[in-house]
Amino acid sequence: MITSRKQDIILAGVGGQGILSIAFVIDNAALREGFNVKQAEVHGMAQRGGAVQSHLRLSRDAIHSDLIPKGAADLVLSVEPLEALRYLDYLRPGGRVVSSSTPFINIPDYPKLEAVLGRIREIPGSLVLDSEALAKEAGTSKAQNTVILGAAASFLAVAEESLLEYIKVLFAPRGDKVLGANLRAFELGRKAAG
Amino acid sequence: MTKEILLGDEAAALGAVHAGLSSGYSYPGTPASEIMEYLIRISGGGTKFTADWSVNEKTAFEEALGASYAGQRALVSMKHVGLNVAADPFMSAALTGANGGLLAIVADDPGMHSSQNEQDSRFYAQFAQIPCFEPANHQEAYDMAREAYDLSERWGVPVMLRMVTRLSHSRGGVVTREGRPKNPIRLGDRTCWTLLPINARSRFQRLLDLQPEFGRYADASPFNSLDLNPGDRRLGIIASGIGVNYVRENIEGSAAAPSVLKIGTYPIPEGLVRRLVAHVETVLVIEEGAPLIERSLKGLFGIPGKTLTGKLSGHLPLAGELSPESVRKALALPALERMSCPEFELAGRPPQLCVGCPHADTFRALNEALKGRSGATVFSDIGCYTLGWFPPFNAIDTCVCMGASIGMAKGASEAGVHPAVAVIGDSTFGHSGITALLSAASFKARMVVVILDNCTVAMTGGQPSFATGDRLLRIIEGVGVPRDRIRVITPLPKFHEENVRILAEEIDAPGLSVIVAVRECLEEARKKAKR
Numbered sequence: 049m050i051t052s053r054k055q056d057i058i059l060a061g062v063g064g065q066g067i068l069s070i071a072f073v074i075d076n077a078a079l080r081e082g083f084n085v086k087q088a089e090v091h092g093m094a095q096r097g098g099a100v101q102s103h104l105r106l107s108r109d110a111i112h113s114d115l116i117p118k119g120a121a122d123l124v125l126s127v128e129p130l131e132a133l134r135y136l137d138y139l140r141p142g143g144r145v146v147s148s149s150t151p152f153i154n155i156p157d158y159p160k161l162e163a164v165l166g167r168i169r170e171i172p173g174s175l176v177l178d179s180e181a182l183a184k185e186a187g188t189s190k191a192q193n194t195v196i197l198g199a200a201a202s203f204l205a206v207a208e209e210s211l212l213e214y215i216k217v218l219f220a221p222r223g224d225k226v227l228g229a230n231l232r233a234f235e236l237g238r239k240a241a242g
Numbered sequence: 243m244t245k246e247i248l249l250g251d252e253a254a255a256l257g258a259v260h261a262g263l264s265s266g267y268s269y270p271g272t273p274a275s276e277i278m279e280y281l282i283r284i285s286g287g288g289t290k291f292t293a294d295w296s297v298n299e300k301t302a303f304e305e306a307l308g309a310s311y312a313g314q315r316a317l318v319s320m321k322h323v324g325l326n327v328a329a330d331p332f333m334s335a336a337l338t339g340a341n342g343g344l345l346a347i348v349a350d351d352p353g354m355h356s357s358q359n360e361q362d363s364r365f366y367a368q369f370a371q372i373p374c375f376e377p378a379n380h381q382e383a384y385d386m387a388r389e390a391y392d393l394s395e396r397w398g399v400p401v402m403l404r405m406v407t408r409l410s411h412s413r414g415g416v417v418t419r420e421g422r423p424k425n426p427i428r429l430g431d432r433t434c435w436t437l438l439p440i441n442a443r444s445r446f447q448r449l450l451d452l453q454p455e456f457g458r459y460a461d462a463s464p465f466n467s468l469d470l471n472p473g474d475r476r477l478g479i480i481a482s483g484i485g486v487n488y489v490r491e492n493i494e495g496s497a498a499a500p501s502v503l504k505i506g507t508y509p510i511p512e513g514l515v516r517r518l519v520a521h522v523e524t525v526l527v528i529e530e531g532a533p534l535i536e537r538s539l540k541g542l543f544g545i546p547g548k549t550l551t552g553k554l555s556g557h558l559p560l561a562g563e564l565s566p567e568s569v570r571k572a573l574a575l576p577a578l579e580r581m582s583c584p585e586f587e588l589a590g591r592p593p594q595l596c597v598g599c600p601h602a603d604t605f606r607a608l609n610e611a612l613k614g615r616s617g618a619t620v621f622s623d624i625g626c627y628t629l630g631w632f633p634p635f636n637a638i639d640t641c642v643c644m645g646a647s648i649g650m651a652k653g654a655s656e657a658g659v660h661p662a663v664a665v666i667g668d669s670t671f672g673h674s675g676i677t678a679l680l681s682a683a684s685f686k687a688r689m690v691v692v693i694l695d696n697c698t699v700a701m702t703g704g705q706p707s708f709a710t711g712d713r714l715l716r717i718i719e720g721v722g723v724p725r726d727r728i729r730v731i732t733p734l735p736k737f738h739e740e741n742v743r744i745l746a747e748e749i750d751a752p753g754l755s756v757i758v759a760v761r762e763c764l765e766e767a768r769k770k771a772k773r
């Protein structure tokens with residue numbers, strides 16, 4: 049966790065990868081800690097396997113725009129590497145990227161993976177991790193979003209215990225097995241971030 | 243008083259519930275679907291209030307109007323193009339008026355994230371001469387819904403609450419108030435509600451007579467505010483709805499200190515506009531959607547002695563949605579410093595049909611059945627299957643509005659197009675396809691209608707379809723399609739050859755055929771399995 053009066057985060061991925069689940073956890077954790085929250089998300093057509101993103105804004109002060117201005121984002125968290133690159137122009141100088149290295153290839157012209165990952169690694173302080181392997185290790189490949197959340201935990205302006213609380217709120221209704229896998233996924237992501 | 247985090251759509255819906263809502267109706271459509279989804283979720287299974295999907299927006303509007311006639315507070319919600327469908331009752335409801343409060347929440351989609359056009363619903367409110375609210379944030383969406391019911395009942399007119407995608411689909415904090423009870427049943431006056439010319443004329447005059455009152459309200463409304471900077475007369479901004487957020491985002495912490503008129507209600511608050519314009523040299527109008535306010539100010543001759551800027555002057559783009567960046571540029575502020583990013587060729591990732599989607603199997607069969615038939619045209623419709631336009635399918639040639647596929651196929655067939663094929667989903671067929679099929683059957687039009695029955699409204703998240711399964715087959719037969727020309731296929735790879743053969747047979751046959759491709763949406767089947 050870092051201390052900050054405000055934080056602007058772009059969450060990115062492909063429809064169905066659980067972007068809105070990560071957003072739910074950070075939103076509610078932030079609300080619990082007394083932040084104001086705004087979170088713009090994508091519904092409808094784009095959710096069908098298309099590029100999706102969510103603009104998540106936390107602040108101790110009033111938040112005006114639902115969208116993060118280009119050049120204001122502190123973080124890009126992405127469950128997919130190509131999708132991480134799509135939002136780099138939102139980052140402020142010194143902003144950071146936490147991304148999965150696992151490509152979601154559902155388009156014919158997906159660029160060379162090494163080039164994509166290399167581009168992300170050029171960003172100072174960027175973190176690229178194999179969310180698929182870690183999620184499988186945790187018990188389900190569906191928990192890649194939670195791996196990324198865990199990996200980003202130390203860069204977020206909300207406490208880890210608040211995040212864990214809302215991971216429980218989100219996944220407990222889906223049974224102990226799903227919840228357990230997501231708690232492990234969070235922990236593995238956190239450790240992988242070092 | 244509690245603070246909740248809600249979608250903009252949910253905030254507006256909850257405001258209506260706390261205002262004493264009795265009945266809500268809607269048809270799914272992005273970005274408005276979540277209004278009814280939320281109402282259904284908190285309706286206690288219909289015990290607290292009625293909240294139901296309707297067959298289309300016109301029906302939904304009329305259902306809400308019936309509840310209003312009965313003295314109950316009613317809500318109807320829809321996406322912007324849904325109001326085109328409901329325009330008939332909408333326009334005349336301005337004359338019948340509302341007995342119980344009647345609120346139409348209409349969600350526009352500037353930028354066309356999930357729509358076929360980006361029309362601005364404020365024009366409809368202006369057209370019908372009814373009050374309209376345009377929230378800037380979640381709290382206003384909640385508060386305005388309640389205020390809208392108060393006005394609707396004070397003046398006996400329907401009221402519109404205009405949402406836009408960025409607010410509908412953004413989450414934010416809302417402080418809620420104590421709810422108030424529902425209205426008792428109190429039937430409307432038959433003279434007001436029977437729009438025979440003799441009654442309609444007096445009802446229309448009444449609406450005209452109310453206009454000055456609407457204007458006085460707008461000038462005094464807490465949702466409109468004028469902040470004049472006495473020390474700087476150079477720039478005045480008129481910003482409506484979420485436009486004001488982008489202004490505040492950009493001028494906060496900058497040297498700019500323009501005077502700002504925030505507009506949240508319509509008719510346009512003329513008194514406030516005059517005060518702002520008198521105070522400044524240049525007026526910049528920032529509004530999400532079409533330049534409605536700007537055009538009103540500009541008129542034919544502009545404002546003598548003042549400079550008027552906005553979308554019409556090219557300071558902001560006429561198409562698409564506003565952004566923090568476009569507004570920053572209009573404010574003549576330098577762009578924020580960004581992380582420098584060397585160019586990288588980014589492949590686009592458009593939405594696509596799910597792997598294993600039944601529509602994909604239907605399109606493969608249809609493509610093969612039409613192979614080599616020059617001039618073949620597939621008139622499609624609104625739904626997930628519109629994604630069949632993209633490779634690898636390239637299977638459809640048109641998508642215009644709900645239900646257009648069947649009417650267009652008939653018109654094209656009669657103009658000489660062959661084969662003319664219409665492709666339409668079950669819910670879209672129920673929404674606006676039935677009447678067109680009645681017409682095609684009556685004229686024995688030479689065409690094939692393929693109805694994709696996936697048993698749900700898939701694109702918007704799996705709302706119930708009313709024209710599915712056995713009822714769908716009975717509707718098709720009921721409008722006059724001969725029984726032997728109604729064929730049912732199962733879109734699965736293992737039936738591909740058979741499906742191609744059936745499609746080809748019906749394409750070659752004279753007159754009208756309907757082929758129903760039945761297989762449940764995978765996404766919905768998955769959700770059911772989870773439950």
